[in-house]
Amino acid sequence: MTKFSPVTSDILQQLEEIVGSKGLSTLSQDLEKYSKDESLEPPHAPEVIVHPKTTSEISAIMKLASTYNISVTPQGSRTGLSGGAHPIYGGIVLSLNS
C-alpha cells in the first residue's frame, strides 16, 4: 500500500495561500460530511477540504500534493454508489461543488 504523508500545518498554510482562508476547511463537521458518498462503505475522514475556484488553483494544489506526496480525492456532489469519492487515505479532498 502506498504511504502518503500527513497534512501538516505548513501545508495547510500553503493551501491557504492558494485558495484563500474561505476556500479551505478543517472543521470536524465538514470532515465528517466529506468523508463518504452514497455507498454503504464505512466513512473515511479527510484531513482538509479545499474548494478551488479556477483551473490554475487546482493545478497549484496538485503540484503541492505531488511534491509532498499527499493523497488527493476529487469530489463532486458525492452521489456515487460505489465509494469512488471516499478519501480512503485521508489527505486533501478537492471539492468541485462550490
Add this chain to the structure above:
Amino acid sequence: MTRILEIDEDNLMAIVEPGVLIMDLHKATEEKGLLYPPDPGQESGSLGGNISTNAGGVKGMKYGVTRDFVQGLEVVLSSGEVLNLGGKHVRTQPGTS
C-alpha cells in the same frame, strides 16, 4: 466550479465546469430546445463525476453513455500540469470518442 460557461447553439456544444449538476444542465439546455441525453438517474449528481465514471443510466440504452457526448476536456494531471484535450469541433478531438 459550478457554472455553465457557454451553451453554443450553432455547434450544439456546452462548456461547463465540473461541479455543474445534471439537473441544472438539463434545465438550461431544455430552455433552448436542446437535449443533453445522458441521465444516470441521479439528477443531483455533477458533470465531473458523470464524466469520470462514464455514467450511463436508462437513457444510455437509446442515446449512448456520457463518453459519447464529451468532445473536449480541460484536465489537471496529478503533477499539476494542465492539458486541453479536444474542442468544440469534431475534427479537433484526438483521444475522445
